[in-house]
Amino acid sequence: MLSLVLQGIRTRWVTFAGSFVALALGVGIVATTGMALAATFDAPHRGPERFAAAPVLVRGEDRLRVDTPIGVRTQKLTDPRPVPAELAAALARLGRTAQDRTFPVSAGNTVLDGGGHSNAGNGGGGHRGGGERPEIVGHPWPVAAATPYRLTSGRAPAAAGEVVVTAGDDSGVRTGDRITVTTPAGSGSRTVVGTVRPAGFESAVFFTAAEAARISPGIDAVVVHADPAAVRAVVGEDSGLAVLTGDDRRRADPDPDRDAEALVSVNALLGTAAGITAFVSVSVVASTFSYGVAQRRREFGLLRTAGATPGQVRRLVYAEAVLVGVLASAAGCRLGLLGAPRLASWMAGEGIAPRWFAIGDQSWPLHTAFWTGLAVALAGAVTAAHRAGRTGPVEALRESAVDSASMPLSRVLLGAAVLLTGAVVVAVALVQDPGGVLRRKTYLTQPMLLIVGLALFAPVLVRPVTRFLTWLPARLPGATGVLARENASAGLRRTAAVAAPVLVTVALAASLMGTTATHDPARAAEGRAPGTPPIRGPAVGAKPSHAPRVPHPAPGAGASWAPPPTPRGPGPAEARAQVTADFVVPADGEHASLSPRFVERARHIPGAAISASRSTTVTVLEEGTALVRSEARAVDPADAAAVSALPVVAGRFADLDDGGIVVNEEWLTTTIGERVGVWLGDGRKVTLRVVAVLSTGTGNNGVYLTPHNAAGAGIDRIDVGVRGGTDRSAVAEALYAAGRATGTDVLTTAQWVRAGHPPTGGSTRLGLLMILAIALVYTGIALANTQVMATADRVRDLAVLRLAGATKAQVLRVVGVEALAVVAVGAVLGAAVAALNLLGVRTALGLLGVGSGVVVPWAVIGLVVVASAALAVVFAVLPARLALRTRPVDLAGTRA
Structure with a gap:
């Protein structure tokens, strides 16, 4: 049999060469994408970054843990609790402490260097990727001792108008420069009195401890130089705070899950690519193999005429398929070994994957590709071999001239x-x-x-x-x-x-x-309320709540940068239908809040209907085993009703109060008046009454709460409507003036929808x-x-x-x-x-x-x-x- 197989391959080498090339290439593609996919399963291990020099760190718990019949279920919290001032004072009695506060900062047209650290390709979670710069945040200077930041020039800030900034060798920022800085407390000119080396995970601006406390009163974390056991004893077990030491300190890093989250989209892309390329290769290889066998019907007819049995013909075809399949699959695996690193390098270079993305040492993709190739080779020969084996000699010779269009x-x-x-x-x-x-x-x-x-x-x-x-x-x-x-x-x-x-x-x-x-x-289709003409204001930006900025230039300030968007909530068509406001003012950044000064000025604009809202989350335990987190927005129902038209299918949105919740049709509990237990964004568990139900639509049409249940989240969006009988141009001008004065972008609703759903x-x-x-x-x-x-x-x-x-x-x-x-x-x-x-x-x-x-x-x-x-x-x-x-x-x- 083997000699007959080798003789057939030598005689019809073109047919076998074609099958070999098709199969080898198919296996190579499957191996390449499979090895790249395998590399996305494990993110690189990183130790603590920001608080690497902190012996003990106390901060709000960032994970919700719930005991269920099938084990402990966890869910990430979006609004960890701040450290109470009384506890911070008690910790200070144990040893030296430093209080950390983190808040968004815009540095005008000044480019601060975050180290060019690329964390992700196109993943979510607010991390930077594809070569983009990390977002700019503010901290108090005393906490810098617990971080990698060290002065490279100048001195520490000593007065309210002084700052230290991250600056690389080519950043252009020098000690003594005057820069315009915008914080949640407002904008102002500051003097750079010192610079620090970029740490890679953020671009930082350091203020004095007193100035940072004025800008952001809440204490995000406390660095404690004391025995961890003593710190835990002071903090207590049910405080909702975490005591972090060792590798656990990474949980306090900016976006600690960024590496894993960066691989989510890469995994999805490569999984899709592997599936589609495997499908393409299997389809084409099977067709090529089947055709290669069909080409030899005359040869099989001659073998039958010479006395070969149907079983012998089938075994001959299978033996040839196994021989070609083994050789081609091995060659394809070799192609995969060569192609996978090049694919990973290209993806990292194009920003599809993180810059650190590389092929690991997993071998299972090669095994999978090899056996898949062999199986495809055999599958491509099965039908033709079975048909050749059961066709009579004379019929086979006659059938070789013209193919029949009949199907079994x-x-x-x-x-x-x-x-x-x-x-x-x-x-x-x-x-x-x-x-x-x-x-x-x-x-x-x-x-x-x-x-x-x-x-x-x-x-x-x-x-x-x-x-x-x-x-x-x-x-x-x-x-x-x-x-x-x-x-x-x-x-x-x-x-x-x-x-x-x-x-x-x-x-x-x-x-x-x-x-x-x-x-x-x-x-991306634009939309606005019927009969509402567009407003053309001075220097109108175009960003949603989480989009890149095109800002209103404040006096003395230039453009600033914000992270790319992660779209949430309903789709654009629903957003246009639900948001009836004339203007939408979003915060600058995923976790940022609007300036209190802007909010106050907007509330006092004559003829403007204002709805200030906050982004948060709620988590519910479904069927006793699954923790499901939903995006939520905290609003005042009376204010929201003036600028929105939510798709209520049951109940009344106006009945929303501090003990109520508005859910959508995807929730298991949708009966009006029924009570449901939920965990808020800071981990607190409350029982709320369902007062209204929204349709699901193309988006999630999340959950609505009152600000009382917003877990301390700040105002990150204002919807502004123009009341009847009021001059829209006057409202618009006052709104734009407030935006320019506070460095806040003001968008028309159409601009907000368009920018939020590119x-x-x-x-x-x-x-x-x-x-x-x-x-x-x-x-x-x-x-x-x-x-x-x-x-x-x-x-x-x-x-x-x-x-x-x-x-x-x-x-x-x-x-x-x-x-x-x-x-x-x-x-x-x-x-x-x-x-x-x-x-x-x-x-x-x-x-x-x-x-x-x-x-x-x-x-x-x-x-x-x-x-x-x-x-x-x-x-x-x-x-x-x-x-x-x-x-x-x-x-x-x-x-x-």
């Missing part, structure tokens, strides 16, 4: 089941949760079922599609169109094998990019393009590989054309036109898959009340089709041209 019942049933499953999944989602259709995991994976379904029906679809597409060329003068049509229609397996990679790539490209392009207009872009779009690029490269190589296999199998047909009187140019023209026709078949089938997928997306948007037409990414589809056509033509014509160098009489005697 098993394939019909499987294809129908796959297509029906895809349709049912979408239909159920549209009925139960239209928003689920718009989720990335859904629209990335949904096309796969349709692709598989159409691929299974290829024998009955390829011929009619080919004849339809070649109807016009076949009627043009000359025989080129007719021959191309008949050749493509007769060689169904060859046509399907060449069209398969085109189908997969066109379907994925159109579905992925088309879905995001269709979704973006719905997200179209898909940046690393997200780059990630999708990376996935498509991998698929396109693999498709291109597989397409070229399959065309070489197909053309090498047709040398006798080419010789017959030459003997019939066709010139070399005419033969090559027929081969090229046929290649174009086959690519067109794949493109049409792929477009059909994309059309069905985009139809589901459009229907989901319609059910959600969002008007948006389907946006077809013609440029991406055109690029894929043109590239596929070019490759198909080149790698069909070149082998044919080489074959035509031999005399037609010699080629005519060649048997495939």
Whole structure:
């Protein structure tokens, strides 16, 4: 058997080489993405950063821990409690202490150096990434002794108008400079009396202890130089405060989970890329292997004629598949070892992944890729081997001339089941949760079922599609169109094998990019209350509550920087419908608060309806085992009613009081008047009464509380409406003047919605393009590989054309036109898959009340089709041209 296998490989080396290349490349891609994915499972271990020199640290507990029947469940708290002043005084009696306060700072147009530390790619959590600078925060100078900060020039601040700043060698900030600093207490000019080396995790401005206490009265943490046991005894067990020593001090670092959070989005991207590339490679490899086996039907017929049994034929095919599969899978694993570090380096360089992202020493992705490749090789040979084994000798010889378009019942049933499953999944989602259709995991994976379904029906679809597409060329003068049509229609397996990679790539490209392009207009569409003209104010910025700033220049100040957004709450269409205010004033930064001076001035603007609100969270224990955290907004119900129109489906929003809560339909407790136990953002547990229920919509339409239950969160957003009979221009001018005086941005509602829900872009779009690029490269190589296999199998047909009187140019023209026709078949089938997928997306948007037409990414589809056509033509014509160098009489005697 082994000698027969080796003889067959040597005789038909082109077919086996094509299968080898396709499988090796597929395994290489799976191994590369798998190793990169494995590297996202563990973030690098880091010790304490900010309080590395603090022996003991006391701060508010940042984790909620709840005992459940299945163990302790934890959830992160967004608003840790401040350290009481009485406790800080008691701790001072144990030894030397330093009180820490952290508050947002804007340094005008001065660029402070945070060390260029890149923490993340496109993850959430407020961390910086992709080369962006850390946010600027303020601290009291006495706490610097417990941190990595040390003076590199100047001295410590001694008066209210003096500061120490982080400054690198090229920052441009020097001792003696005057800079404009904006804090929650207001703006003012300060003198830089000293500089410190950047620590990497933040850009810091240090004030005197008294000035920091005036700006931020709450004590965030206390550094204690005393025995930890004595500190714990003073703090107590049920105080809601944590005593941190050793590695636990990392919990007090800015965004201590940033490394793990930075990998969340990278993990999701690579998981999607691995899934899609595995799907593409498996689909194309299976098609290539199946075609390679189908090419040898005449050989199998001869073996049957010579007396080989069906079992012997099948074992021969399986032995060849195992041999090629083992060698190709091993080569693919080697490609993965070479490609994975390059992929990780590219992702880090483009800001998709953190700069420290690197491939680890995990070996399981290689094992997975190897055995997947071997399984695909065997799977690609199963159907053809079974068919070859049960076909009679004479029938096999006769069948080798023209492929039959008939399908076995098993394939019909499987294809129908796959297509029906895809349709049912979408239909159920549209009925139960239209928003689920718009989720990335859904629209990335949904096309796969349709692709598989159409691929299974290829024998009955390829011929009619080919004849339809070649109807016009076949009627043009000359025989080129007719021959191309008949050749493509007769060689169904060859046509399907060449069209398969085109189908997969066109379907994925159109579905992925088309879905995001269709979704973006719905997200980014502007909107304002009917009959409300836009207000054009001086130097209006454009940022949401967590977006990059385009600020109002305060006197003597320039632009400042804030972290990129992490969108929360309802989608843009819902935001436009729910927020009826004329202006929205968001805080500058994820954890920042608005200036009290601005809030006070805004409240006294004549004719303005003001609703000041706070961001917080509530956590509920569902079904006794799951801690579920929800975003919440603390508002005064009377003020909120004047500037909003919330989608209440039960109860009355006006009934909200300190003992009440407004929930949405996703909560388990939605009965008006029923009481529910929740933990607030600082960990306190309270029991509140459900007073109203909101619809869910495309966003989460979070929870509403009163400021009494806001866990000490500061005001981070003001919605401003203009009362009836009031001059809007006068209100706008007063609002803009308050913003300029306090360094606060004032946005129209349309600007706030638009800036808060930008179209898909940046690393997200780059990630999708990376996935498509991998698929396109693999498709291109597989397409070229399959065309070489197909053309090498047709040398006798080419010789017959030459003997019939066709010139070399005419033969090559027929081969090229046929290649174009086959690519067109794949493109049409792929477009059909994309059309069905985009139809589901459009229907989901319609059910959600969002008007948006389907946006077809013609440029991406055109690029894929043109590239596929070019490759198909080149790698069909070149082998044919080489074959035509031999005399037609010699080629005519060649048997495939």
